[in-house]
Each structure stands twice: as C-alpha cells, then as structure tokens.
Amino acid sequence: MTPARPAPTLSLALVLTVLMTAWWAALGRADLAALRLPEPDDMMRLAQIRDWIDGQAFGDLTQARLGPPGGTAMHWSRLPDLVPALVIRLLSPLMGSARAEIAAVIFWPELLFFFHLLLSGALAKRHGAEGAALPAIALAALAFPAVALFMPGRIDHHGLQLVLVEAMALALLDRRTFLAGAVAGASLLIGVETAPVIVAAMLWLAAMWAGERRPVGGFGLGLVTAAITGLALLRPDVWPADRCDGFTRPLFAAMLIAGAGWLLLAASGKHPQERRWRLGAAAAVAVLAAAALWLVAPACIGHPYSATDPLIARIWPDHAGEYGGLLRQPIGRAVAFLGLPLIALAAAILFVARDRDRRTNWLLLAAMIAVAVATMLVQLRGAWFAAALAAPVLGQWVDRAGRHGLALLTAVWLLSAGLVWQTLGTVLDARPDPAAAGCTSRETLAGLERLDVGTFAAPMELSAYLLGGTGHRSLGGPYHRDVDGNRALAEFFLSTPDEARYQASLWTIDYVALCPTPTGGLPPALLRQGGLAAHLLNGAVPEWLEPVSLIGSDLLVWRVRGIAAPGARP
Structure with a gap:
C-alpha cells in the first residue's frame, strides 16, 4: 500500500507557516536573540510568564513592578501563559532559560499561525467549492493586520483569541454548537475583546433557530461549561465586582446569563411552530437576558474598562482603553487596517444576495465582519478579527474570478491581499512614529x-x-x-x-x-x-x-x- 498523501490544504498551511516564520525570524533575529519582542504587550506577557515560573502563584496576576509600591493587579488571563511556560520549563534544562525563552516566543505564535491558516481553509470549504480553500489559506497568510499577530515574539493573547473566534465560526457552520459555545467562552476568559464578534455570531444563531429550528442548547451549555471551568481553574486572586475587562465577577455572571438564555430558548423550541412565534420567543428571551445582565452585571453594559480617570483620559486617550479608534488614526494607518475588511464585507454581502444555497453561511461571516468593522470606530483592534475572517470570503472570490480570465484574477488577488493595503497605507502615511527612534531598542x-x-x-x-x-x-x-x-x-x-x-x-x-x-x-x-x-x-x-x-x-x-x-x- 502506498502511504496516504497529506491533504493539499494541510501541506500548504504547513509550508507557509514554516517559511514565513523562518523569514520573520531571520528579519528580527537580533531582537529575538536579545528577547526584545515586537510589542509592549508581548514584553508584559513575557514578564508575567517569568514571574509565574519564578514562583508567583497561578492565581496571582499582580505585576509587582508596575505602578505604585504593591504593584498592579492585571486583567490578563493565565490561559495564554500555559504553552509558552510549558515550552520554557521543558527546554530550560536542555539549553538554558534564555534560549528556552527564545524557542517559546517563536514556537507559540508559529503554532497559532498554523491553526489560523487551517481554520481559514476550512471556513472557505464550508462556503463553496474545494478550490476556495487553497486561496483562502494563502490570503490568510497575507491578511494584514491579523497576520502580524503571529510573527515570532508575538506572545500576547490576541493571536490565541483570533484563532478561537475562527474555531467558533467553523463550529457554528458545522452545527457543533456545544464546541462553539465552549470556544466562545474560552475566548472571553482570555479577554472581552472578542465580545462584539461573539454577539454577532449569537444573533446569527438566534436567527437560525427562528428560521430553521436549528438546535441552540449546546451553545448555551458550552458557555456555561466554559464559565464554570474558568471559575474552578482560572479565577484570579483579585476578582473585582466593578469591572468587566477580563474574567471578573460581572463577566462570569454575564456568561452564565447568556448560557441560561440559550438553554431557555432550546427548552421552548418544541412549542412555537410558526416562525413569528419563534421570533417572539427569541426576542423575549433576549429581553430577559438583557434585564438580568443590567441588574447582575451592569459593568458589562457600559465601558469594559470601567470609568477612566479624567486626567488619564485627557492625556492618554489612546491608552485609556488601550487602543484608539479608527478616527484617531492617520490616514495611512486607517487605509491599511480598513481596506481588506471593507473589500471582504462587500464580497460577503454580494454572496449573501447571490448564493442562495449557502446564504445562511455567508450571513454569519458577513455579520461578524460588519461588527468587527464597526468596532474599529471605537478600538482599532477590531481590524484583527475583520481581516482574519476576510480570508475565507476572499478565497471564494479568487476561486470564482479564476473562471473569468487572468486580468480579473490578478485584480482580485491584489485587492484581497492584506499586505497590499498595508503597503498602500505606508505610502500614504509618511509621518514617522513619534515614539520610535531607539526608545525601546x-x-x-x-x-x-x-x-x-x-x-x-x-x-x-x-x-x-x-x-x-x-x-x-x-x-x-x-x-x-x-x-x-x-x-x-x-x-x-x-x-x-x-x-x-x-x-x-x-x-x-x-x-x-x-x-x-x-x-x-x-x-x-x-x-x-x-x-x-x-x-x-x-x-x-x-x-x-x-x-x-x-x-x-x-x-x-x-x-x-x-x-x-x-x-x-x-
């Protein structure tokens, strides 16, 4: 018997992961060797991992060297620390702690990048012909700014959140609702950045329940399971009741309420036979859940980072919520971040209108991309989710364009490549970064x-x-x-x-x-x-x-x- 050949999608994802990671690592080899990581959050994550390895308690997320004496209780989760810390602990006896840390900060983003590419290909397959998967993987590798989360050294939690959101979307399309709910809950345990796209996915799921009687109880059970698991294993020592910026008491309550809402909706599913009654039931449950959330977890209704000190908000408006909105950005950065999501959103809306057989699938991606784009007006980080979810949509566009001649195919490839939009943004924005010039070299x-x-x-x-x-x-x-x-x-x-x-x-x-x-x-x-x-x-x-x-x-x-x-x- 001849051995089975690996699937083309798996091979392409693996080759792109290895080649691009090697290229990125070669470009940044001097910084990586010195453990000077690309972003401040990566450095903070490294400090948090080191503190844990050096003996800080698993539930103690206080950064003792930040802020006034006594430190600052961070809102970050331990979940993204697990793999890098494991790699460091396993390799330190063999190569020393410094080299083990270098290996960890390269391996962890590389692993997430591989999953990102595979999920993009799988999402493309759920929306059409097999031929869309390979272009989607290639475009996912070029999907700026999402792809920047997987460069060597990018060990902050956003890459993991991105992969979890993609996994949630795929599970919903495969009707594996428990897995979708559990993965959505896991992303929330890491941070609330994913909440907008999860809400978009839940609205889509409610519409599917009302229109097709699609099962939804599994999603609620998955959310509740994730919340209880987080309470048992990931609850930090500082667990405030006035914030909803991470896994806090209000977020735990919100996850339970949302899960209970889906379970209640599932329990009523056998009774309302007509679509209008199912729509009414969904609306009633949504109102009840919103009321419960307002009473039990009001911190999750307003700004996720709670009230900001007026002086800080005036002086550091971009840091008060950790990221500024799209309207605060220079034109070049706005084009670089917004170009790919807008092209993908237009393509997704077109597919919703024309592809009747898969209209419901296209609606999910269209809704999630639209919400991510809207989120960019408040926080630029919404572009990560929009760009990542753009790849399966645009992979389908490339596959269809290939049937209409080389000129159209070339134009579609250029419009669908996020790095092209990044290059255009760089050309438009000639102003230097005011905080650069060796401040953190x-x-x-x-x-x-x-x-x-x-x-x-x-x-x-x-x-x-x-x-x-x-x-x-x-x-x-x-x-x-x-x-x-x-x-x-x-x-x-x-x-x-x-x-x-x-x-x-x-x-x-x-x-x-x-x-x-x-x-x-x-x-x-x-x-x-x-x-x-x-x-x-x-x-x-x-x-x-x-x-x-x-x-x-x-x-x-x-x-x-x-x-x-x-x-x-x-």
Missing part, C-alpha cells in the same frame, strides 16, 4: 539593564519594555488598571521641577527617562510650559537630577540624586 534595554535596579518615570512606550527586558520597575504603563501609577506619572511630568522633586520622593522614583524625540515620547498634554517634561526637553535639568549615559543608546536618562536611591524599595 535592544541596545537601550541592554544599557538600562546595567543600571542599579530602580523605579522609572518614563513614557508609556518604554514601560512594558522595562518590565520585560530589564529588572526595573515602572510607575506608569499602557494598562488601564494602573490608575494610580498613570495619574502619578502624569502629575510628575506636569509639575514644576520643585513640585516634581516632592513627587519623586513620594513615589520613590529613582530614574527619569524620555525618548530621543521632540516630544520625548510623551503626549503633547504633558509638555506644559513650566512643567518638568518641558524643562528637561529644553535642556534645563534641575539640580536634583543627574544625567546618565547609556552606551549605544540615545535614550535620555537622569538619576534622582539623594532621594529614593536605588535599593531603597519599601
């Missing part, structure tokens, strides 16, 4: 690591790199739960030099740092005339600050003289 981190350990008052851009790349503390950071630290950081830079000296003593600040840019990496609101930040950028250094030189770095660093000296931690 590997040379800078190496220089900072050579300093005595202390607390930094530094721009948001630098804070997470301080935690993940050095042993220092950071007073502020782009994390909404660090309310006291971020407010203290703002007041410190806004204060006059004499007032700032008192602030340095109050918050035990050892170092002050600014990026080598015209604004120092700070938002304009902190450059108040007469304030400490303005003085430092103008070269008027107060006598209580001593300049510190870093070899190979242009970062501006000053050590606080005689106050809160390094080592004098409370």
Whole structure:
C-alpha cells in the first residue's frame, strides 16, 4: 500500500507557516536573540510568564513592578501563559532559560499561525467549492493586520483569541454548537475583546433557530461549561465586582446569563411552530437576558474598562482603553487596517444576495465582519478579527474570478491581499512614529539593564519594555488598571521641577527617562510650559537630577540624586 498523501490544504498551511516564520525570524533575529519582542504587550506577557515560573502563584496576576509600591493587579488571563511556560520549563534544562525563552516566543505564535491558516481553509470549504480553500489559506497568510499577530515574539493573547473566534465560526457552520459555545467562552476568559464578534455570531444563531429550528442548547451549555471551568481553574486572586475587562465577577455572571438564555430558548423550541412565534420567543428571551445582565452585571453594559480617570483620559486617550479608534488614526494607518475588511464585507454581502444555497453561511461571516468593522470606530483592534475572517470570503472570490480570465484574477488577488493595503497605507502615511527612534531598542534595554535596579518615570512606550527586558520597575504603563501609577506619572511630568522633586520622593522614583524625540515620547498634554517634561526637553535639568549615559543608546536618562536611591524599595 502506498502511504496516504497529506491533504493539499494541510501541506500548504504547513509550508507557509514554516517559511514565513523562518523569514520573520531571520528579519528580527537580533531582537529575538536579545528577547526584545515586537510589542509592549508581548514584553508584559513575557514578564508575567517569568514571574509565574519564578514562583508567583497561578492565581496571582499582580505585576509587582508596575505602578505604585504593591504593584498592579492585571486583567490578563493565565490561559495564554500555559504553552509558552510549558515550552520554557521543558527546554530550560536542555539549553538554558534564555534560549528556552527564545524557542517559546517563536514556537507559540508559529503554532497559532498554523491553526489560523487551517481554520481559514476550512471556513472557505464550508462556503463553496474545494478550490476556495487553497486561496483562502494563502490570503490568510497575507491578511494584514491579523497576520502580524503571529510573527515570532508575538506572545500576547490576541493571536490565541483570533484563532478561537475562527474555531467558533467553523463550529457554528458545522452545527457543533456545544464546541462553539465552549470556544466562545474560552475566548472571553482570555479577554472581552472578542465580545462584539461573539454577539454577532449569537444573533446569527438566534436567527437560525427562528428560521430553521436549528438546535441552540449546546451553545448555551458550552458557555456555561466554559464559565464554570474558568471559575474552578482560572479565577484570579483579585476578582473585582466593578469591572468587566477580563474574567471578573460581572463577566462570569454575564456568561452564565447568556448560557441560561440559550438553554431557555432550546427548552421552548418544541412549542412555537410558526416562525413569528419563534421570533417572539427569541426576542423575549433576549429581553430577559438583557434585564438580568443590567441588574447582575451592569459593568458589562457600559465601558469594559470601567470609568477612566479624567486626567488619564485627557492625556492618554489612546491608552485609556488601550487602543484608539479608527478616527484617531492617520490616514495611512486607517487605509491599511480598513481596506481588506471593507473589500471582504462587500464580497460577503454580494454572496449573501447571490448564493442562495449557502446564504445562511455567508450571513454569519458577513455579520461578524460588519461588527468587527464597526468596532474599529471605537478600538482599532477590531481590524484583527475583520481581516482574519476576510480570508475565507476572499478565497471564494479568487476561486470564482479564476473562471473569468487572468486580468480579473490578478485584480482580485491584489485587492484581497492584506499586505497590499498595508503597503498602500505606508505610502500614504509618511509621518514617522513619534515614539520610535531607539526608545525601546535592544541596545537601550541592554544599557538600562546595567543600571542599579530602580523605579522609572518614563513614557508609556518604554514601560512594558522595562518590565520585560530589564529588572526595573515602572510607575506608569499602557494598562488601564494602573490608575494610580498613570495619574502619578502624569502629575510628575506636569509639575514644576520643585513640585516634581516632592513627587519623586513620594513615589520613590529613582530614574527619569524620555525618548530621543521632540516630544520625548510623551503626549503633547504633558509638555506644559513650566512643567518638568518641558524643562528637561529644553535642556534645563534641575539640580536634583543627574544625567546618565547609556552606551549605544540615545535614550535620555537622569538619576534622582539623594532621594529614593536605588535599593531603597519599601
């Protein structure tokens, strides 16, 4: 017998995963070798994993080196820590902890990238001919900005959430509702970023129940199972009742309420025979669930990050909710993030109108992409889900265009490739990143690591790199739960030099740092005339600050003289 040949989709996904990961790793090999990861959240995740491996309790998500003395209780889940931590623990005895960490930060995004490609191909198959799967996999590998979540070093939780959302959509199309509910619940346990697209999927499922009497009880049971599993295994030690920014009490209640709603709907499924009665039953259950949510978990109705300190919201509007909306972005970035989702949404709507046999399947992807695009107006991260779900839609478009000549096929490929939109956005947006220019370079981190350990008052851009790349503390950071630290950081830079000296003593600040840019990496609101930040950028250094030189770095660093000296931690 000849051995079975692997499926073309599996082979293509594997080849693209290996080749693209190798290419990305080669481009960033110097940063990877120094464990200087692409994004601040990746560095923070690395710091969290290290803390856990070094003995921090599984349920203790406090980042002790962020914020005022005592640290900041993060809203992140341990779930994305599991695989990287396992790789590090297994490989450390064989190659040392540093090399094991490098292997982990390459392997984990690579594994998720492979699943992303496979799921994109599988979703394309559910919507048409077999020939759509291979183009969908290829387009999924080019689907900017979603594909950026799978580059080596991208170990934050967003890549895992993206894969879980794709798995939920596939399970819904396969009518495996329990799996869909469980996967949706798992994504919520990681973070509430997936809530909008999950709501879109639930609205689609309700419509299918009303129109086709499709079973929905499994989805509710899956949600409840995920919530109870999270309570048993993933509940953090700090479990607030006034936030819905992660796996908190309100989110747990919301998941139970949503699950109970689906179970109630399933229990009534045998009785309303006419579609209008089923629609009425679905509407009634939705109203009951919304009322229960309003009474039991009001934090999940409003802003997921709770009320923001007015000073922080004014100075760091993009960091108050962790990401700014589409309207705050330069035109180039808006085009790069929005181009692919809009093309996919238009194609999905066209398929809904013309493909009667698979209209209900197209409705699911169209609804999820539309909601993700709408989410981009508030938070740009919605583009990740929209771009990822665009691949199976546009794979179908490419497959159909191939029957109408090479010119049309080429045009469709170009319009469907996310990296083309990224390139166009780069051309349109010629402005340099104001927080770049070596503020977080590997040379800078190496220089900072050579300093005595202390607390930094530094721009948001630098804070997470301080935690993940050095042993220092950071007073502020782009994390909404660090309310006291971020407010203290703002007041410190806004204060006059004499007032700032008192602030340095109050918050035990050892170092002050600014990026080598015209604004120092700070938002304009902190450059108040007469304030400490303005003085430092103008070269008027107060006598209580001593300049510190870093070899190979242009970062501006000053050590606080005689106050809160390094080592004098409370």
